[in-house]
Amino acid sequence: MVMRVGGLASGMDTDQIISDLMKAERIPLDKLNQKKQYLEWQRDDYREMNSQMLNFSNMIFDGVMKQATYIQKTVNISNPNDISIKNLASTSDFNGTIKVEKLATSATMYGQQADAGFDPKKKLSDSLTLTGQQTIKVKAINADGTMPDKFTEIVFDPTAETMESLLSKINSKTGVTMFFDEKTKQMSVMSKNSGSGGSEAEIQLEGDFFGEMGLDATNVIAKDAGRGSVGENAIFTYNGMQTERSSNTFVINGVEITLKNASNTNVTFSSAPDVDKIMESIVKFVDEYNKLIEKVNGEVNKSKFRDFQPLTSEQKKDMSEDEIKLWEEKARSGTLRNDSVLTAGLNKMRSDLYTSVSGGSKDGNQLTQIGIKTSSDYLDRGKLIIDESKLKEAISKDPNAIYDLFAKNGATSAEQGIARRMRDTLKSTMENVEKKAGKTSAVNDTFSIGKLLKNMDTQITRFEERMKQVETRYWSQFTAMEKAVQRANSQSAYLMQQFS
Numbered sequence: 229m230v231m232r233v234g235g236l237a238s239g240m241d242t243d244q245i246i247s248d249l250m251k252a253e254r255i256p257l258d259k260l261n262q263k264k265q266y267l268e269w270q271r272d273d274y275r276e277m278n279s280q281m282l283n284f285s286n287m288i289f290d291g292v293m294k295q296a297t298y299i300q301k302t303v304n305i306s307n308p309n310d311i312s313i314k315n316l317a318s319t320s321d322f323n324g325t326i327k328v329e330k331l332a333t334s335a336t337m338y339g340q341q342a343d344a345g346f347d348p349k350k351k352l353s354d355s356l357t358l359t360g361q362q363t364i365k366v367k368a369i370n371a372d373g374t375m376p377d378k379f380t381e382i383v384f385d386p387t388a389e390t391m392e393s394l395l396s397k398i399n400s401k402t403g404v405t406m407f408f409d410e411k412t413k414q415m416s417v418m419s420k421n422s423g424s425g426g427s428e429a430e431i432q433l434e435g436d437f438f439g440e441m442g443l444d445a446t447n448v449i450a451k452d453a454g455r456g457s458v459g460e461n462a463i464f465t466y467n468g469m470q471t472e473r474s475s476n477t478f479v480i481n482g483v484e485i486t487l488k489n490a491s492n493t494n495v496t497f498s499s500a501p502d503v504d505k506i507m508e509s510i511v512k513f514v515d516e517y518n519k520l521i522e523k524v525n526g527e528v529n530k531s532k533f534r535d536f537q538p539l540t541s542e543q544k545k546d547m548s549e550d551e552i553k554l555w556e557e558k559a560r561s562g563t564l565r566n567d568s569v570l571t572a573g574l575n576k577m578r579s580d581l582y583t584s585v586s587g588g589s590k591d592g593n594q595l596t597q598i599g600i601k602t603s604s605d606y607l608d609r610g611k612l613i614i615d616e617s618k619l620k621e622a623i624s625k626d627p628n629a630i631y632d633l634f635a636k637n638g639a640t641s642a643e644q645g646i647a648r649r650m651r652d653t654l655k656s657t658m659e660n661v662e663k664k665a666g667k668t669s670a671v672n673d674t675f676s677i678g679k680l681l682k683n684m685d686t687q688i689t690r691f692e693e694r695m696k697q698v699e700t701r702y703w704s705q706f707t708a709m710e711k712a713v714q715r716a717n718s719q720s721a722y723l724m725q726q727f728s
Contacts, residue, residue, distance in 0.1 A: 242710075246702045251542075253698050257691045258540045264684045265538035270563040271677045274665030277527065277570060278658050284520050285654045291509045293647045295319070298631040300502040307495045310488055315499060317482035319628055323498035328490045330463040332422040332476045335369065335430035337456030340442025342413040348391035356440045358386040364435030368403030369459060373423040373474030376403075379434065386437075394437075404431060415441045423461050423474025430459040462487050501627045503620050510623075510630070511614060513647070514600060517577075518611045524574050525609045532562025569664065573657030578610055580649040586642040589629035595646065598622040598630060 291297060301315045310328055346355045353359070365379035380402045384394055395406050408415045419430050429446035443450075450456030461472040464487060466480065476487040536558035544552055564570060582602075585593045592598055599618030603611045622630060636645035641652070664676050672678030 240706075242703075242706050246699065246706065249702055250695065250699055253695060257688065257695065258542075260684060260688050260691065261540065262538040264681060264688070266559075266563070267677055267681055267684070269538075269560045271665045271681075273527065273560075273563045274661050274677075275668065277524065277564070278661050278665070280520055280523055281573075281654045281658050281661075284516050285651050285658075287516050288513065288647045288651055292513045293635040293645075293651070295631055295635070297509045298501075298506055298627040300505045301499040302502045303497060303499045305495060305497045307491070307493070310491050310493075310495045311497070312486045312488060313497055313499075314484045314486075315482065316479060316484050318499075319482075321499045321501070322481065322483055323496070324467045325465075325494045325496050326485070326487075327465040327492060327494050328462070328487050329465065329470075329492050330460065331487055331490050332462035332474060333457070333460045334422045335419045335425075335447040335457060335459035336417065337431060337444060337447040337450035338414050338416040339438075339444075339455070340414070342415075342441060344413060346413055348408050348410060350390060352386040352389050352391060352394065352437070356386065356437070358436060358440065362386055362435065362437060364398075364437050365433070366398065366402040366404055367432040368419045369421050369423055369425050369430040369474070370403070371421045371475065373421075373425075373461070375425050375428045375430075379432070415443060417443065417447075419447075419459060421474070422459055422476065424459050501623055503623045506623050506627055506630075507616070507619060510600075510619065510634075513634075514612045514614055521574060521577070521610055524570050527564040528567050528570050528574070530562050530565055532565050533558045536561075569657060569660045573653060573660075574610075576653045576657075577650055580641075580653055581612075581646055583642065583649075585633055585636055585645055586640075587638065588632045588636055588645075589626065592622060592626065592629040592633050595633070598633065 299315055299317065299319050301318075301321070303313045303315065305311060305313060311326055315322075343355065361383060362385070363381055363383050365381050367376055367379045369375055382394075382397055382401060384397070391408055395408065398404065398406050403420050405418050405420055406415060417431055417433075424430070429448040431447040433443055433445055438445075444453065444455065447456045448458060451458055459474075461474050462476050463470065463472045465471075478485060536555060538559050539547070539552060539555060547555070581595060595601065595612075599615035599622065600612055601615075603613050632645060634645045634647040636643070637648065638644045641649055644652075662670075662675065666672075666675035666678055670678065672682040
């Protein structure tokens with residue numbers, strides 16, 4: 229280790245001199261760090277573009293590419309108090325009549341009155357004669373009106389279980405809802421699903437616990453004893469044909485119908501496309517597309533200020549935060565200027581939009597036919613604008629044709645819908661960007677900018693080691709000089725002493 233002697237003999241400010249010399253020596257290193265910073269900015273900007281393209285791709289998939297977007301309908305019902313109707317999967321409009329004759333009901337039963345001192349909050353063993361491990365079994369009608377083959381079993385310890393905790397298990401695990409009324413000291417049971425079990429009882433119980441609570445083995449037995457009822461199917465006439473269902477809510481031809489009141493009178497209904505909701509999804513697609521191309525155009529055309537290089541740590545020391553921010557905005561500008569991958573992706577998306585969909589509807593195989601076209605203002609750089617009245621007219625006329633325009637599948641790009649093509653283009657563009665900038669989780673060896681950064685880190689490490697050696701050499705030289713000056717001063721003083 230070199231002993232550092234700083235200007236004791238010569239009177240020179242050695243620290244400052246060496247610091248200035250090292251600033252000159254560090255210029256190449258500063259340039260390396262600036263290049264590294266620029267590459268990191270470029271990598272991050274690429275990744276931000278990929279993030280925006282991914283968000284747009286996902287929005288397309290969840291919006292204009294889903295058939296559910298185009299089957300949204302408004303339903304007119306002559307008497308909404310009797311029925312309600314919701315479209316689930318019908319792609320065409322529907323209409324008809326329904327006469328509700330009887331609503332579906334659930335089976336019920338209730339037990340005999342328990343002891344007046346029964347406390348549902350205490351352990352069951354404190355109020356009942358149950359001992360040892362207990363098993364209860366429950367069977368109840370299914371949602372489709374059938375009876376299950378097997379009972380649902382629940383095992384419990386009456387010394388550890390209260391009425392409240394046991395009922396919670398029964399209600400969560402079985403097809404019945406049980407309730408203990410503290411006022412009447414009676415337990416009620418209702419099947420969760422409505423409808424008739426046919427030749428079987430809709431509720432079937434087994435176990436000593438139910439016996440001690442005064443519950444019958446089935447709801448049919450309870451009905452005969454005046455303590456229950458049987459489940460019944462809904463009976464209605466649909467377009468002149470009488471039929472029945474186990475539930476008051478059911479699906480016919482992709483349409484969900486809910487029976488609400490048995491008025492025994494004809495109720496008419498009809499549907500039409502929900503123009504506003506369908507249009508909302510298409511407008512959102514156009515808006516998000518415009519935002520994306522505005523961002524891409526902005527990046528690939530952004531000016532590059534070569535006189536503004538990334539700041540070094542030394543330079544930042546002499547600047548305020550606002551000055552640093554303004555400088556770095558200039559220094560970071562243009563990281564993606566004229567990028568070939570983004571430019572190619574942008575051009576391909578424009579081509580995807582304006583190429584006709586082969587095999588689609590003659591009245592709707594191009595965006596312009598449904599009121600969507602490119603802005604005539606060149607400053608918009610290809611943004612889309614919507615003729616709302618024309619788009620609404622197209623939706624009202626045939627929403628399925630618009631679905632095909634956006635989402636039609638096909639063996640070739642020409643046969644595919646606009647949104648499907650665009651997602652393929654976005655995917656390809658994102659893959660090419662990833663080759664340059666990788667993902668957030670990617671290691672540097674797997675993408676081109678990362679390899680450059682890794683190589684630069686190696687160079688910086690080597691240069692920093694060299695700087696340490698250079699600084700040590702300077703100190704060695706100045707220390708040797710100080711020692712020589714010190715010896716000369718000593719000799720001069722000795723000679724002066726002799727002469728005097």
